[in-house]
Amino acid sequence: MGLTSNKVLALAVVLAVLLFAGTVWYWPRLAHRNWRAVTGRVGLLFATQLMVFASVGLGANQAFGFYAGWADLFGQENEQGVVVDHGASGASGGPLRVIDTRQVAVPGGARTQDGGEVQQVDIVGRTTHIASPAFVYLPPEYFQPQYRTRTFPAAVVLTGYPGTAEALIKGLHYPQTAHELAKNGRMQPMILVMMRPTVAPPRDTECVDVPGGPQTETFFAKDLPDAVAAHYRVGRRPGSWGVIGDSTGGYCALKLAMHHPDAYAAGAGLSPYYKAPIDPTTGDLFHGNDDLRNRADLFWCLKHLPAPDTSLLVTSSKAGEKDYRSTVRFIQQVQARKLTRISSIILDSGGHNFNTWRREIPAALQWLSGRLSDR
Template sequence: MGLTSNKMLVVVVVLALALFVGTVWHWPRLSRRSWRAVGGRVGLLFATQLMVFASIGLAANQAFGFYATWTDLFGRERGQGVVVDHGAAGAGGGPLQVVGTQQVTVPGGSRPEIGGQIQKVEIVGRTTRIASPAFVYLPPEYFQARYRTRTFPASVVLTGYPGTAEALIKGLQYPQTAHELAGDGRMQPMILVMLRPTVAPPRDTECVDVPGGPQTESFFAKDLPDAVTAHYRTGGRPRSWGVIGDSTGGYCALKLAMHHPDVYAAGAGLSPYYRAPIDPTTGDLFRGNKDLRNRADLGWCLKRLAAPDTSLLVTSSRAGEKGYRSTLAFIRQVRTRKPTRISSILLDSGGHNFNTWRREIPPALQWLSGRLGDR
């Protein structure tokens, strides 16, 4: 049974309940002071608490999408996500392959022309040789005959670290929210390309082109848009693409929009930070390259480099977010750097979690939609 399966959660919850009932039932028999009785009490209490904590952990993982598999959880996922074998053109070896489809959980979702469709895809970077799974949400209009020649704006949607792409669908409900907003006329129909920034698991590469390692920034700046545009009816102009993400994904979104305004017309960071960290999950990202380290610091970029012609959105909360003050400082800094434009969503309270981001995603998608267009 998979780590995120409902069956696994049900089994563990049932075991926890059974152990709790068994503990209450057998406790009188184990009330003696013999070593055997004491050992029985310790064993039952330990097993019961273990199952309770496992139930809570599995439920939290399903809600927040921290880990996708058991190997991911125990840090045994070591593959670097690098592909060297590219099929020939026309032989089914394109940069994007659809490997499955699923309906959007909205009324009429079984019909793509009403509910849209989510396609699971495998993307292979032509230049970076990075391979990454993703989910692509196609709006209902994509399947309607009257829009058969229309191109659609697209947005890359990124999780935090470690995160799972499934959490963008189940936990943060991006397709459902986009469907509702477009249906109400509050945003234009948009293609969403949903994936995690962890393209070389278990390493957190912070969307950096690591010297001698994964060229993550180049994958998101060139290979990913090229692969999606080659397969779907997306626009090819800079105003056709946006990027949005939370936490690590929020930092990546801002950085991609700032470093590549010729690709991304807008970037939205939900609870972002503004400088790539160096810790055990990242390893040495820069290999002593000072220029690369400075470029990964968004504040440094605003001070020392030409201001990019792009639009940025940042979110935070006055109470509950440790990055609130740094977000205010970033806003002040961007306001002095034309032609870069800055907007914000500042909540009175909210933590670094899915509940807060679900409150911010609808206005963030509306904001993003208003800055993209390709008809």
């Protein structure tokens, strides 16, 4: 049974309840001061607390999608895998391969012309040779005969770290939200490419081109749009592409839009930060390269680089987000740049979590849609 299985969570909860009941029942019998009674009390307390923490941890992982499996949890998810490339016609040689399809959890989702479709894909970068899984949401219009020659705008959707792409569907409900907004005429139909920024697990590369390591920024700026455009009917102009993400994904979204306005016309950061951290999960990202270090600091970019012709959206909350003051300062500094446009969603309260981001995603998708074209 997998880490995200409901059966695993249910089993952990049942064991925690049984151990708690057993502790209450047997405690009077273990009230003696001999070594056997003490050992029994310690064992029951330890086992009960272990299962309670396991239940809470599994439940939190189900809700927030921190880890995809046991290997991911224990840091063993480090194999890039072997990708067999297929073109749009199914012949080998393309950078994107569809490996599974699923319905969208919306009314009428059994029919692609009514509910659209989510495709699970493998993507390999032609220039960076980075291989990464993703989920692609195709709106209902993609399958409708009257739109068979139409191209669609596309948005890359990024999780935080460690995060799982599955959480963007089950936890943050991106396909369902996009479907509902388009159905109500609040946004245009868009293709969503949902994935995590962790393309070299378990390392957190912070969307940086690491010297001698994963060229993550180049993958997202060039390889990913090229791979998707080679397989799906998406617009190929910069104005057809946007990027949105939360936490680490939010930082990456802003950086990609600022560094590559020729690739992304708009970037939305939900609860982002503005400078790549260096910690045990990232390792040495820059290897003494001051230019790379500076470019990973968005405040430095605003001060020292030409203003990019792109649109940015940032979100935060006055209570619950530690980066609120940084977000206000970022907004003020972007406002001073002539070409770069800035918008914001500021909540009165909301923590760094899925519930907060679900409150922001509808408005953020609507904003993103208004800044992208389908050509």
